[in-house]
Amino acid sequence: MAASRLLFSLCTALAVAAAAATDTLKQGDSLTAPATLVSSPSGVFELGFHAPDPARPARLYLCVWYRDTQPRTVAWVANRVNAAAAAAPSLTLTAGGELRVLDGAAKDGAPMLWSSNTTTRAAPRGGYSAVIQDSGSLQVRDVDGTVIWDSFWHPSDTMLSGMRISVNAEVRAQVRGPPERMLFTSWASETDPSPGRFALGLDPANPSQAFIWRDGNVPFWRSGQWTGLNFVGIPYRPLYVYGYKQGNDPILGMYFTYTATNTSLQRFVVAPDGRDVCYMVKKSTQEWETVWVQPSNECERYGACGSNAICTVVQDRKAKCTCLKGFKPKLADEWNAGNRSQGCVRNPPLDCQVNKTGDGFLSIPNVKWPDFSYWVSGVTDEYGCMNTCQQNCSCGAYVYMTQLTGCLHWGSELMDVSQFQAGGYALNLKLPASELGSHIAVWKIAAIASAVVLFVLLACLFLWWKRGRNIKDAVHRSWRRSRRSSTRSQQSAGMLDISHSIPFDDETEDGKSHELKVLSLDRIKAATGNITWWRRSSCEEAL
Missing domain, CATH: 2.90.10.10 (Bulb-type lectin domain)
Structure with a gap:
């Protein structure tokens, strides 16, 4: 029982x-x-x-x-x-x-x-x-x-491998109501899954970059533009390593796919405090460890220094704000008091703004490109990108990257610019001639560099040609001396027996070479019936 x-x-x-x-x-x-x-x-x-x-x-x-x-x-x-x-x-x-x-x-x-x-x-x-x-x-x-x-x-707060991230949620059946934005929304707290204050998604105006918004529409963090390898605001962590790729769909528009390349479990989470955190499982303990966080310092907060200013990280991950060259604080008293939200304004104005010519460009290295970029079509090289920006007085900066972003321009407000100690990309800032000072305009640098490269290339080609000619002449002279020396040695020993002539290519006239007939002693005897006319006794007998 x-x-x-x-x-x-x-x-x-x-x-x-x-x-x-x-x-x-x-x-x-x-x-x-x-x-x-x-x-x-x-x-x-x-x-x-x-x-x-x-x-x-x-x-x-x-x-x-x-x-x-x-x-x-x-x-x-x-x-x-x-x-x-x-x-x-x-x-x-x-x-x-x-x-x-x-x-x-x-x-x-x-x-x-x-x-x-x-x-x-x-x-x-x-x-x-x-x-x-x-x-x-x-x-x-x-x-x-x-x-x-x-x-x-329709994600919650977590991005998983296999997702396709777009501006709007994908739809394959009829839905009630307007199109739904595809957003990764944080929890209200670590133990409360109700929607929190922060949401991550693609920028509807420029889907090549991602934002974290606070309270619906206040920018909190920006990834920067996608270059094909990573986002410009995350230069030290190429996201293609994690499996991010860009695509385009006739209905969804631009989107990103995320396919984990690591065999360990991996996830990106928008935390309740607004940070985007990447976790990976340790196989030995099956516990999560943090491998990536954004934002990780004050300069990565959106617009930390206002417009037309550049942010650099100092001790304790604090932000140091500096107006871009050619700009000054918009409100000096507030700026000096630590409130940089109003940013900076041009001082002096561009030459084109006062009906002058002479505006040029200053290249700023290792930066996160500003927000509000727009792509310029029909431009196929950097000179064209620079020239179209120079001819447009409202254009404040440009970049050009072959086969990646192409030609990007910015207007007069350069928002959310930060500079890294290493990595990042160059930004070409438009300045009046008076502000270029000791700095040489980008177009002048390009012209000088092109001339130097061309001169060095021509010089190398000439030296290569000259060296080859000298080597050829030396080899030819050495061969000629060797042939002559060999001929004299064989003739003196009476051992040369050839039935054809020896041409000397270096002694020509009217395109024809002179030829010297060389005959052996045995052949001479045979031709003369073995007459030994050179002996004295034979000569006497002939007399």
Whole structure:
């Protein structure tokens, strides 16, 4: 009897475990606390109801969390605004493919706390299903595998590998209301997942850079423009190493994909204090460690020195503000008192502003480019980029990077400029001739450098040609001496026996070489019938 009960209990436990291990919620079914869905095949993530605040265990939220890390780490929350008060809240999937979180059981008519806000036509044959992925994505699919809704399109505070980050949320089904911005919104606190004060997203006016906004629309941090390798405001940490790439979609517009290149678990989180933090799991302990933080000093706060000023980091990560060359504090008393929010203004004005000519450019190295850049089309080289800025009096600076950003211009307000000790990029600041002083204008530097490079190149080519000619002449003279020496030696020994002539290429006339016939003694004897006319006795006999 006892054995039968033990066997029944074991079978029941296995059945419960098998049910808990599923990754799919089918249309018409409900997921009720404490049941969960576990991602397949590796079981990296788990979906269920969770109380983030240990002091308030009755406040439950539908969450996706990492299954094997400690303490429990939440990556996505559905009902952030409305926590469940019931002891057993539920998740349901309607016939139209909409996910709903209810404060209780569906059969009891429990109030809805959250929905995926999608409407579709009549369910296809086979209906819809909700599946939790090993990537942390919760997807609603039809029987053919077509995704109509994805939690990755509606993130909470965490950026996970596999996400596609765009200005607006991706939509593949009808939605109620206006388009939704794709934002990563911080928690209100470490234990309260309700929306906090800070949100990270792409700049709608310039999607090549990201912002963290405070309280809806106040800039708190700016990444700077994307160069193809990294953001200019993060020069020491190339984000392509983390798997960031830029793309373009005819509907979404410009977007970034993030695909982790490290085998360790990795996530970016917008913290309640506004910082963007990258965490990575130590495989030995399965604990999170911080590997990257922005902003990390005062100069990385947006507009720390106001417009037309440059910020440098000094001791204790404090900011040192200096007006750009050719500018002065807008309000000197407030500036000297430590309030730099009003920034700086031009002093003196540009030459073009007073109907003069002579404006030039000063190159400032290792900087984070200002905000409010605009791309200039039809420009294919740096000279063209510089020239179009010089001809436009409202243009205050430019940069040109081949095959990356192309030609960028800025107006009169240069906001959020900082300078790094190393890294960063150059900014060409427009100045009147009187302010260039000991500095040589960029175009003059380019002209002088081009002339020097051309001269050195021509000199090297001439020396190379001259050296080659000298070597050729020396080899030819050496060969000629060697041939002559060999000929004299063989003739004196009477051993040369050739039947053809020897040409001397260096002794030519009218394009024809002179030839010297050389015959051996044996051949001479044969030609004269072996007459020894050179002997004295023979001569006497002939006489």
